[in-house]
Amino acid sequence: MKRFRRVSPSRYTAMQACLLREVWTASGNDSLLPPSPHAELGSIAHRILEAAGRGELEGVGNEGVDERWKALVSEAEARMELSPLRRHQVPLSRSIPDFQVRRLRTYSRAVEIARDAHRGSGKLPEPSRRATEFELWVESDEGELGGFIDRASETTEGVVLSDYKSGAILESGQEKCSRELKQAYRIQMQLYAALYRQRTDTWPVRLEVIPLQGEPIEVVFEPEHAERLLHEAKEFLRAANNRIDAVQDGTMDTTVLAVALPEHCRLCLFRPACSAYWDARQMDIDAKWPSDVRGILEEFTPLRNGKICLRIGQADSPSLSSIVVRGVTDSLDRHPSLTSMPIRH
Numbered sequence: 001m002k003r004f005r006r007v008s009p010s011r012y013t014a015m016q017a018c019l020l021r022e023v024w025t026a027s028g029n030d031s032l033l034p035p036s037p038h039a040e041l042g043s044i045a046h047r048i049l050e051a052a053g054r055g056e057l058e059g060v061g062n063e064g065v066d067e068r069w070k071a072l073v074s075e076a077e078a079r080m081e082l083s084p085l086r087r088h089q090v091p092l093s094r095s096i097p098d099f100q101v102r103r104l105r106t107y108s109r110a111v112e113i114a115r116d117a118h119r120g121s122g123k124l125p126e127p128s129r130r131a132t133e134f135e136l137w138v139e140s141d142e143g144e145l146g147g148f149i150d151r152a153s154e155t156t157e158g159v160v161l162s163d164y165k166s167g168a169i170l171e172s173g174q175e176k177c178s179r180e181l182k183q184a185y186r187i188q189m190q191l192y193a194a195l196y197r198q199r200t201d202t203w204p205v206r207l208e209v210i211p212l213q214g215e216p217i218e219v220v221f222e223p224e225h226a227e228r229l230l231h232e233a234k235e236f237l238r239a240a241n242n243r244i245d246a247v248q249d250g251t252m253d254t255t256v257l258a259v260a261l262p263e264h265c266r267l268c269l270f271r272p273a274c275s276a277y278w279d280a281r282q283m284d285i286d287a288k289w290p291s292d293v294r295g296i297l298e299e300f301t302p303l304r305n306g307k308i309c310l311r312i313g314q315a316d317s318p319s320l321s322s323i324v325v326r327g328v329t330d331s332l333d334r335h336p337s338l339t340s341m342p343i344r345h
């Protein structure tokens with residue numbers, strides 16, 4: 001377990017949500033549950049957009065983007081094939097229902113960015129856009145906060161900072177009826193603004209988040225508020241490292257780093273090993289926790305349809321009836337631990 005040297009604006013709200021998850025991730029711990037294939041595709045899309053911003057896709061058109069996309073997808077799939085947790089998600093085109101839609105959206109945004117990068121290089125100046133920098137590194141005076149801004153465009157009105165997002169950008173449940181940007185992204189952009197000001201002594205005139213499809217969404221900000229967020233993030237880092245030190249020297253337990261709530265744990269890939277999570281489930285049984293169970297495997301029955309059925313006695317509530325899980329594939333490739341289970345015919 002290591003202290004954090006710096007906070008990235010893109011991870012700040014995740015660190016605030018549950019420090020333990022971020023510590024485990026930063027320490028390089030393997031995830032214990034399969035990551036979402038959508039996240040894998042999102043990171044491929046983002047790498048394509050970054051390449052477009054660096055000018056690597058300039059003038060290549062859809063065919064050049066396609067080549068880069070295929071190379072990144074096959075690289076990701078080769079990596080996923082090595083993991084028993086993930087190989088069932090290969091090919092991504094099968095595990096992600098709207099794979100082709102996401103591919104086409106990425107192409108179209110990448111071509112647009114590549115064109116923009118070309119203009120920004122001064123070869124084809126646009127009246128309202130004077131210079132564009134992509135992947136611009138910004139950090140605080142003492143380096144406690146830092147990250148790459150996807151795009152900083154100098155316009156006649158001033159500098160516009162933009163960040164590309166490959167997934168959903170609106171608060172959940174509001175995608176269709178509201179334009180409420182996720183709070184994490186609003187904070188991230190304001191931190192970028194404050195860091196940009198530290199680097200250049202100038203505030204940007206506009207902050208925006210650009211989804212794979214559709215118009216950019218503006219993040220309205222006040223410089224004083226952005227400065228305050230920056231100060232809070234630095235304070236947060238100091239306090240977080242104090243807690244990590246306390247865990248390392250044994251004066252506190254790792255659970256002091258955890259904030260186990262359904263909305264935090266739902267997407268966490270360390271749930272099986274997290275005692276804070278299992279304890280919290282016990283304390284609040286009515287909350288909307290993920291559908292997990294842990295306990296003793298009491299019965300393992302092959303079914304006629306080629307699937308298997310598991311009966312698991314609940315470790316956390318032995319008085320409650322066992323949980324039956326039906327329809328599990330009997331593929332050893334998918335579930336290698338099946339080899340060590342006793343079978344009841």
Ligand code: SF4
Binds near residue numbers: 258260269270
């Ligand atoms: S399971 Fe929940 S409490 Fe545990 S590390 Fe993950 S997010 Fe934090």
